[in-house]
Amino acid sequence: DQQVKQNSPSLSVQEGRISILNCDYTNSMFDYFLWYKKYPAEGPTFLISISSIKDKNEDGRFTVFLNKSAKHLSLHIVPSQPGDSAVYFCAAYLSGGYQKVTFGTGTKLQVIP
Amino acid sequence: EPEVTQTPSHQVTQMGQEVILRCVPISNHLYFYWYRQILGQKVEFLVSFYNNEISEKSEIFDDQFSVERPDGSNFTLKIRSTKLEDSAMYFCASSGVGSTDTQYFGPGTRLTVL
Numbered sequence: 155d156q157q158v159k160q161n162s163p164s165l166s167v168q169e170g171r172i173s174i175l176n177c178d179y180t181n182s183m184f185d186y187f188l189w190y191k192k193y194p195a196e197g198p199t200f201l202i203s204i205s206s207i208k209d210k211n212e213d214g215r216f217t218v219f220l221n222k223s224a225k226h227l228s229l230h231i232v233p234s235q236p237g238d239s240a241v242y243f244c245a246a247y248l249s250g251g252y253q254k255v256t257f258g259t260g261t262k263l264q265v266i267p
Numbered sequence: 268e269p270e271v272t273q274t275p276s277h278q279v280t281q282m283g284q285e286v287i288l289r290c291v292p293i294s295n296h297l298y299f300y301w302y303r304q305i306l307g308q309k310v311e312f313l314v315s316f317y318n319n320e321i322s323e324k325s326e327i328f329d330d331q332f333s334v335e336r337p338d339g340s341n342f343t344l345k346i347r348s349t350k351l352e353d354s355a356m357y358f359c360a361s362s363g364v365g366s367t368d369t370q371y372f373g374p375g376t377r378l379t380v381l
Contacts, residue, residue, distance in 0.1 A: 186367055188369075190372075195374070195375075196374050196375070197271070197358050197360075197372030197373050197374045197375050198310065198358070198372045199372070200369045200370070200371065200372075203367075203369065205367070243309070243310060245310075249367050252298065252315040252317060252322040252323045253298065253300070253315065253362060253367075253370060254312050254315060254323050254325070255300075255302075255312055255370060256312065257302075257309045257310040257311070257312075258309060259308070259309045260309065
C-alpha cells in the first residue's frame with residue numbers, strides 16, 4: 155500500500171546548487187502535504203507543508219510545489235548546504251480528521267562540499 | 268523550544284515479554300500519535316489519541332498494542348507480548364488544537380526483540 159512514493163532513494167548535489175526531491179501520491183483524498191527531514195538516531199523534523207488549495211509554498215531556502223493533477227509534489231532546496239544532508243520524507247494526510255500521516259520511503263540527500 | 272521526549276532511547280527485550288514505551292508530548296498539545304519505522308522501511312502510522320481515547324488506528328495496531336495517557340503529561344505505548352517483528356524505532360508525536368497543526372516528533376525509542 156504505497157500511497158506516497160519517493161522513487162529516488164538517494165540524491166547527491168554539490169553545495170550551492172539546487173536540490174530537487176520528488177514525491178508522488180495515489181490517494182486523491184489527501185489534501186495536506188508535508189516534508190520532514192530526518193537525521194540518523196533522531197525523529198523526523200518538520201520542514202514545510204502545503205495544503206491542496208495552493209500550488210507553492212516557500213520558507214527561506216525551501217520551496218514545496220504541488221501539482222494536484224499529476225498527484226506530484228517536489229521540494230526544492232536552494233542553495234543546498236552540507237548541513238542539509240539527511241533523509242527527506244514526503245508525507246500526506248486528509249485534514250479534518252486525526253492526522254493519520256502517510257509517509258513516503260524517503261530520499262537520502264547528500265550535499266557535497 | 269518545547270520538544271517531545273521519549274524514554275528509554277533503547278529497549279532490549281525477550282520475545283513474549285511486555286514493554287512500555289514512554290513519551291512526554293509538548294505540554295499544550297492535544298493530539299498524540301505513535302509511529303514506527305522498521306529498519307530500512309518507511310515511517311508507519313500506528314495510532315492517534317485525542318480526548319483520552321483512540322481516534323484512529325492502523326491495521327498494524329492490533330490487540331497486542333495499547334496506548335494510555337496515565338496522567339497529564341505522559342503518553343505510553345504498551346506491547347503486550349513482543350514478537351521479533353516488533354523490532355523497530357518507535358516515534359511519538361504530538362500536535363496542537365487544529366486539524367492541520369504540525370506534528371512534532373520525539374527522538375524515538377529503538378526496540379530490539381530477541
